[in-house]
Amino acid sequence: MKQLPAALAPPRRVLLGPGPSEVAPSVQGALSHPTLGHLDPWLLAAMDEIRAMLRAALGASSDWTLAASGTGSSGMEAVLANVLEPGDSILVGTCGYFGARIAEIAERHGARVTRAEGEWGRALDPERVRAAAAGKRFQALAVVHAETSTGILQDLAPFRELAGELGALLLVDAVTSLGCVPLDCDAMGIDGLWSCTQKGLSCASGLAPLTLGERARGKVAERARPPSAWYLDLELLTRYWCGEHAYHHTISSNLLYGLHEALRLVLEEGLEPRFERHRRHGRALAAGLEAMGLELLAPEAERMPQLAAVRAPAGLEETRVRRRMLDEHGIEIGGGLGPLKGKLWRIGLMGAGSTPRNVLLALAALRCALAAEGFRPRGDPLEAAGAALVEAP
Amino acid sequence: MKQLPAALAPPRRVLLGPGPSEVAPSVQGALSHPTLGHLDPWLLAAMDEIRAMLRAALGASSDWTLAASGTGSSGMEAVLANVLEPGDSILVGTCGYFGARIAEIAERHGARVTRAEGEWGRALDPERVRAAAAGKRFQALAVVHAETSTGILQDLAPFRELAGELGALLLVDAVTSLGCVPLDCDAMGIDGLWSCTQKGLSCASGLAPLTLGERARGKVAERARPPSAWYLDLELLTRYWCGEHAYHHTISSNLLYGLHEALRLVLEEGLEPRFERHRRHGRALAAGLEAMGLELLAPEAERMPQLAAVRAPAGLEETRVRRRMLDEHGIEIGGGLGPLKGKLWRIGLMGAGSTPRNVLLALAALRCALAAEGFRPRGDPLEAAGAALVEAP
Numbered sequence: 097m098k099q100l101p102a103a104l105a106p107p108r109r110v111l112l113g114p115g116p117s118e119v120a121p122s123v124q125g126a127l128s129h130p131t132l133g134h135l136d137p138w139l140l141a142a143m144d145e146i147r148a149m150l151r152a153a154l155g156a157s158s159d160w161t162l163a164a165s166g167t168g169s170s171g172m173e174a175v176l177a178n179v180l181e182p183g184d185s186i187l188v189g190t191c192g193y194f195g196a197r198i199a200e201i202a203e204r205h206g207a208r209v210t211r212a213e214g215e216w217g218r219a220l221d222p223e224r225v226r227a228a229a230a231g232k233r234f235q236a237l238a239v240v241h242a243e244t245s246t247g248i249l250q251d252l253a254p255f256r257e258l259a260g261e262l263g264a265l266l267l268v269d270a271v272t273s274l275g276c277v278p279l280d281c282d283a284m285g286i287d288g289l290w291s292c293t294q295k296g297l298s299c300a301s302g303l304a305p306l307t308l309g310e311r312a313r314g315k316v317a318e319r320a321r322p323p324s325a326w327y328l329d330l331e332l333l334t335r336y337w338c339g340e341h342a343y344h345h346t347i348s349s350n351l352l353y354g355l356h357e358a359l360r361l362v363l364e365e366g367l368e369p370r371f372e373r374h375r376r377h378g379r380a381l382a383a384g385l386e387a388m389g390l391e392l393l394a395p396e397a398e399r400m401p402q403l404a405a406v407r408a409p410a411g412l413e414e415t416r417v418r419r420r421m422l423d424e425h426g427i428e429i430g431g432g433l434g435p436l437k438g439k440l441w442r443i444g445l446m447g448a449g450s451t452p453r454n455v456l457l458a459l460a461a462l463r464c465a466l467a468a469e470g471f472r473p474r475g476d477p478l479e480a481a482g483a484a485l486v487e488a489p
Numbered sequence: 490m491k492q493l494p495a496a497l498a499p500p501r502r503v504l505l506g507p508g509p510s511e512v513a514p515s516v517q518g519a520l521s522h523p524t525l526g527h528l529d530p531w532l533l534a535a536m537d538e539i540r541a542m543l544r545a546a547l548g549a550s551s552d553w554t555l556a557a558s559g560t561g562s563s564g565m566e567a568v569l570a571n572v573l574e575p576g577d578s579i580l581v582g583t584c585g586y587f588g589a590r591i592a593e594i595a596e597r598h599g600a601r602v603t604r605a606e607g608e609w610g611r612a613l614d615p616e617r618v619r620a621a622a623a624g625k626r627f628q629a630l631a632v633v634h635a636e637t638s639t640g641i642l643q644d645l646a647p648f649r650e651l652a653g654e655l656g657a658l659l660l661v662d663a664v665t666s667l668g669c670v671p672l673d674c675d676a677m678g679i680d681g682l683w684s685c686t687q688k689g690l691s692c693a694s695g696l697a698p699l700t701l702g703e704r705a706r707g708k709v710a711e712r713a714r715p716p717s718a719w720y721l722d723l724e725l726l727t728r729y730w731c732g733e734h735a736y737h738h739t740i741s742s743n744l745l746y747g748l749h750e751a752l753r754l755v756l757e758e759g760l761e762p763r764f765e766r767h768r769r770h771g772r773a774l775a776a777g778l779e780a781m782g783l784e785l786l787a788p789e790a791e792r793m794p795q796l797a798a799v800r801a802p803a804g805l806e807e808t809r810v811r812r813r814m815l816d817e818h819g820i821e822i823g824g825g826l827g828p829l830k831g832k833l834w835r836i837g838l839m840g841a842g843s844t845p846r847n848v849l850l851a852l853a854a855l856r857c858a859l860a861a862e863g864f865r866p867r868g869d870p871l872e873a874a875g876a877a878l879v880e881a882p
Binding site: 097100101104105106107108109111113115117119122124125126127128129130131132133134136137138139142145146149151152165166167168171172173177200201204205206221292294300301302322323324325326327328343344345346347348349350351353354356357360363364422428431 | 490493494496498499500501502504508509512515517518519520521522523524525526527529530531532535538541542544545559560561562566570589594597598599625637685687694695715716717718719720721736737738739740741742743744747749750753756757761782788815821826828
């Protein structure tokens, strides 16, 4: 090539979008620890610790708790491609972009998919999903716990009940919920679940924590043929991660270092204090946004605390506001996906990013960017947010 | 959990196995650069530089040159799952573990696979592969350029000719060849190729560079249905990497920083000097091994320079020797795979690891470990290696 690019010196953004989220300094540093081989006994021992910490963070006693070597979406495909056989029926509750992704991936792997479609920006109504099932049997029922595209947090209990009625495994997308809101696979009766590293765990992306419970493992064991997805084959991944450590792929030790440290920080803080932190800062952010006269997409009772989906006021070019926040203040927030493209901002306070300082920073920068685009806020976001931050939980 | 694991402090190994290889300090440091969002304009510009450097390193002019977000094996699956449709016929030349893996993955994706099996430890005989084709037509012919399980380097020219006769696309596994030996996709007429980051490029694992030429892209474009592999769908990956940057998955900025720096180092050194460096050190290592009375699996003319496959002398427990090198000297070498398990050592001098110092270190440590296990070397490996190191190229 004509001219060699210069060495990279990436800017330091504050990551307040839908992910990746802010990375804690010790996690960032861990990524540069000395690389180790994928069969090094030292690394395999560290992987055992990762599995133990993942089980604790997920409330999952299953041995089949590990991380696939890809982003959260690879975890989604891993669970679907392994649990479902061609011709199996799956009922997918969709009220956003990621529910739709579940349905698409399940279809690609040959499943017969019934979509129970809800409104984007509202939680799924379990009765509507029950009606879509129309009394038929399904091998699986899948829902998104925290729908990243709309800011909705889904109560899983009614879907556990429905899965029981349908004779279905309950599969859950926890990409945006792990590390931010309560999640207890055993207690909630979750049969299969996938997540990511770069949101609530505040690590670099590239690994997909997942777990399969006993019934889902049984379903995988009874397959007539292995899944087409060789790279994401959970029998092979389990043989590598657990037990005999049979070579499958060259796992990235550096990503594992980051995940190990990120999980340590989660458990050191404690799950309940961490969730309370997310709730407090989520409430404060919402109070500030609403004080400015902005409208959140989801009704209060259905919102997740770690990501606010905010309607862009009519007449504003939302990308200009985001670009200002990035260029003028070095702050990343997200835009809308699918039918919400151009209509939404998504502001995340996830993991290490969920701090009082970032509540203020997001509001202050958004206020400036909005003003520069001619939008006049109704009230003072910082006063409202400040008041919410000092409220008793 | 009862007790939280301590923060990791991984040991510093010298990585002289089949990969991961030694990582250059600037690459290791780049992994800890500040994390960026997957749609950050700054990151997208860095990804354009990565694509340009990959094209230069691969001799590939194709726009469809990018990195999948998984290890080298995910690159193998990406190319096979996208290029092949169910019912397509593929002829796979296998003379080792990774040729067999190509065949398995192609089968999983519904292709009709004809295996042309060669001897493990020898290069494929093109005539034998031609005979296996039995005059039939194939959509693809796949071979491994550098077979990591046996140390064989395959001359690709006869397979390009055979692919032409069969009307087949030529698909090449370059997992262990990129960055170590000459590879020129355009000049060699390669239609599709995948590689990894953690061998010849000396980066952490987790990304899979790949390229599809024009004919292979046409084949993908004509598919009746998208591939089952959603995470590795090359149409979706190309829409994200190139052109409109449509969201597909949350790529790991930290792995991209490492790959960017690794490619910079490759091109800064220059391809031909880099290949010559690998040849020189590979010859010196082989000279030292043979001076000790050890036997390389592959005949000299068929060996790759970046990885020596060495037969473990009869009566020795090969794992004990490897374990001694790891525990007593902090040096990782590899064992055998498949039918060669327990019979082989694999010593890699790849990328940043291909240095005169590592030639000596590998030989000295192997000699010590062998002696401790009761094997008496025939001659002095260091004298032979030292002589080879100062020989004119």
